[in-house]
Amino acid sequence: MSRSLLHRSGQSRGAELLAEARLPTRVAIAGEVNSGKTWLANGLLGSQVLPTSFVTRTEVPTVVEFGAKSRLVLERSDGSRVAASWEEVEAGTCQGRRLRQRLPSPRLQDLRLVDTPGLGDGDEQMAHRIRCICRSADLVLWCTSALQAWKASERDFWLSLSPRVRDKGLLVVTFGDMLRHDQDAGRVLARLQAEAGLHFRKIVFPAQLFDLLARARLQRAIHSAREPTIAHSPSTPALLSA
Numbered sequence: 001m002s003r004s005l006l007h008r009s010g011q012s013r014g015a016e017l018l019a020e021a022r023l024p025t026r027v028a029i030a031g032e033v034n035s036g037k038t039w040l041a042n043g044l045l046g047s048q049v050l051p052t053s054f055v056t057r058t059e060v061p062t063v064v065e066f067g068a069k070s071r072l073v074l075e076r077s078d079g080s081r082v083a084a085s086w087e088e089v090e091a092g093t094c095q096g097r098r099l100r101q102r103l104p105s106p107r108l109q110d111l112r113l114v115d116t117p118g119l120g121d122g123d124e125q126m127a128h129r130i131r132c133i134c135r136s137a138d139l140v141l142w143c144t145s146a147l148q149a150w151k152a153s154e155r156d157f158w159l160s161l162s163p164r165v166r167d168k169g170l171l172v173v174t175f176g177d178m179l180r181h182d183q184d185a186g187r188v189l190a191r192l193q194a195e196a197g198l199h200f201r202k203i204v205f206p207a208q209l210f211d212l213l214a215r216a217r218l219q220r221a222i223h224s225a226r227e228p229t230i231a232h233s234p235s236t237p238a239l240l241s242a
């Protein structure tokens with residue numbers, strides 16, 4: 001399938017998911033280690049909020065949500081909370097069960113992201129937590145690297161989720177820019193459609209996803225300008241037409 005064809009059909013299937021979501025839309029980003037999850041989160045946020053690296057891993061689920069002031073909080077295993085910095089996190093000096101980054105970003109007024117640690121290192125407890133995060137999300141973005149897309153281990157994890165959860169899933173093909181030329185992208189997409197297409201709402205490149213969210217936002221803005229007194233609800237027509 002060509003990129004433009006995928007693009008057109010991807011918009012409507014992805015828009016269905018957004019239309020069904022409450023606000024803020026709860027987005028979970030999952031996938032194996034180094035599949036570009038944190039990079040995708042930053043793309044959705046429109047800035048380098050979270051540290052991305054081939055070397056440093058995302059160690060704990062990281063929630064990014066709207067807050068009047070920028071604030072990073074570490075939630076420890078005993079439930080206590082302490083202010084943290086990304087320097088400490090990257091240095092590995094703060095241990096905990098979850099990070100919560102609040103930001104006064106307009107992008108977070110309709111979006112709440114959870115970036116999850118990479119799967120595939122045999123940590124069953126973390127795998128269980130990631131399943132729970134996917135369950136409570138409105139939209140699950142599964143990152144697969146175009147360079148080795150949809151490995152058996154990815155398929156096994158994804159199929160371990162219930163059909164209800166998988167129905168909220170978009171397969172996001174990262175590292176597409178690392179493929180040698182356009183034909184490679186076509187081959188990867190054809191293989192993904194054949195092997196994984198049935199298990200996801202849609203297969204998209206990151207740029208298509210960013211475009212989809214930007215269009216949904218624009219539609220919402222137009223809608224609220226027309227009807228300023230009506231609060232947004234899950235059935236807001238603006239999202240339906242995104």
Ligand SMILES: Nc1nc2c(ncn2[C@@H]2O[C@H](COP(=O)(O)OP(=O)(O)OP(=O)(O)O)[C@@H](O)[C@H]2O)c(=O)[nH]1
Nearest residue numbers: 033034035036037038039052053057058118174175
């Ligand atoms: N060229 C290119 N680089 C990417 C892409 N996605 C991620 N990267 C880079 O790949 C490295 C790993 O990306 P991350 O986003 O940290 O990967 P991750 O899945 O969050 O990794 P873990 O948290 O360890 O599981 C970083 O250096 C990113 O900048 C992509 O689509 N293209």
Ligand SMILES: [Mg+2]
Nearest residue numbers: 037038057058
């Ligand atoms: Mg990460």
